[in-house]
Amino acid sequence: MRQDRGSNGNLRWSALWGKPAKGETRSSALWGKGGRGLIATLVLVIGLAAPVASADSGSAIKAYTTPGLLAEAQANPKASFDVVLVGADRPTGWLVKQIAAFDSTKTKVRRQFTSIEGVAARLTGSQVLTLARNGHVESITYDAPITLAGLSNKQRWPFVSGVQKFWANGAATPTIAVVDSGIEAGRSDFGGRVAAQVNMTSLANNSSGDGRGHGTFVAGIAAGSGDGYAGAAPSSKIVSLDVMDDTGMAMTRDVIAAADWILANKDKYGIKVANFSLHSSQANSFMYDPLDKAVERLWFSGVVVVAAAGNYGVKGQPSGVPFAPGNDPFVITVGADDVDGSTSTIDDTAAPWSAYGYTLDGFAKPDIAAPGRFIVGPAPASSTLALERPESVVAPGYIQLSGTSFAAPIVAGGAAQILAAHPTWTPDQVKGALMLTASRTPAAAPLSEGVGIVDIAKAVALTSAPNPNAALRPFVIADPLGAAGLVFDTASWANTAKANASWASASWSDASWASASWASASWASASWASASWASASWSDASWSDASWSDASWASVSYADNAEGEVSAAGGEWVDDTELQALLGETTPAGAAATTDPLTSALP
């Protein structure tokens, strides 16, 4: 019966959730990666191999054992335990002989290892205790189920966004391009999956790797596989386009060059998702902004573009979303949700600095939200982000940050999961799947989280997806200059929008929207506002000669991490009791809160 404990007992947590919450050290290192990682796992065990005090009056326990194993073995001396044994000063063959000397009807060596002096075996409880006292056995640990790359993460965001359900299956997610400050590619978070690193920066103050730290963090959230810090798509390969210098600044020309590179190399590297956790500092109409045109080209070429909404909101008030690329109506623009200490979305609001409202062209943004406050992820210890925020460093090489920058890569990784299940889906369909299945956030201000928080598991489970850009599609045409690919016919669209304020409703006419948990009719009427468009200043020259007149200011982009956010502890991590509930094995104490009578009315 011991083997069944994984489905309802504490052993499962040890296996799946090896990495403790902040500050703890414990047997997490036991639960390493599959294959090669198992070895690393056991090597780490040696480092942790503090002898455990005997819970028994007999001779002393000398081997390191998985916490709880000895008590289980004592309580159930005849039950079977699947364990891995490592010799302290004896070889594999010696272990095999010891086990063979036991009653062979109840004992079985399952594997003999060559890379370590060890075996995997089924032993009775009393045999476990005997060998633990032997003195020549270094460790006896559960032969626990090992999920993909030992993936675990006890932060709330993987549960809220639904990505942790995919960590066990290792789906063939496509490559994600990260247009950011570079990536510290050699760290264990990426397991050799950084397929290319391209320096696109024309600024002088740019270190190799990731001098800022922002891109490593973004890549870790999208596709990390570090022990205890699993990201949304931890099997994806990553391509790093370094556009940002060590201060977190990028030139628009370099960001557009990154889009060019992705377009030229997407087939070579299998890139189907591109993450832009940055925004231009120049307010613009998407009809004229070159960065918007560049990301649209990617979108029309089959690359899902995910953009941060920006962190320039103030005290939860609507800010508008006037900056590229988050102001582009085609791409997926992501706001930052504050999970507010629970995995239910009913109490969630947008982070107070998460930008939202209308673009200069009248489109409501963000489209969707993901957790983006007090997120912990990887950053080089020597990066400027880490050095500027020593109080936010939670472990060597890991830091807590807030920003729409870190909500976006959850969606980018989620898009990769959707594409693994639906490889023929277009970017429009991926966006539609994300929006259709979003969780409502009735406590959030209207528009602040778009249609709600992404639920990647539900999006993956769809068999078809509506097109939220359907009303825009008639204006996507062949490049009139003859280049390969498609472009957006801005003049034709503007004429149509001026003549018919309800043109956008075509995006929401698909009957499937009615099954969304959010109020699709409200969103349909709010998603494009002719009034916002008519009053937008893009149609005159005022914006272009206002504060943006300094050319050097106007041509830079900024990373979307929330500069003013101080670190916070606690509520963004789940404890073991809650974890048990999340894994469906007990009824959560707050289960009733998952249904609510509130309705969200959009303006």
Ligand SMILES: [Ca+2]
């Ligand atoms: Ca850089």
Ligand SMILES: [Ca+2]
């Ligand atoms: Ca919550």
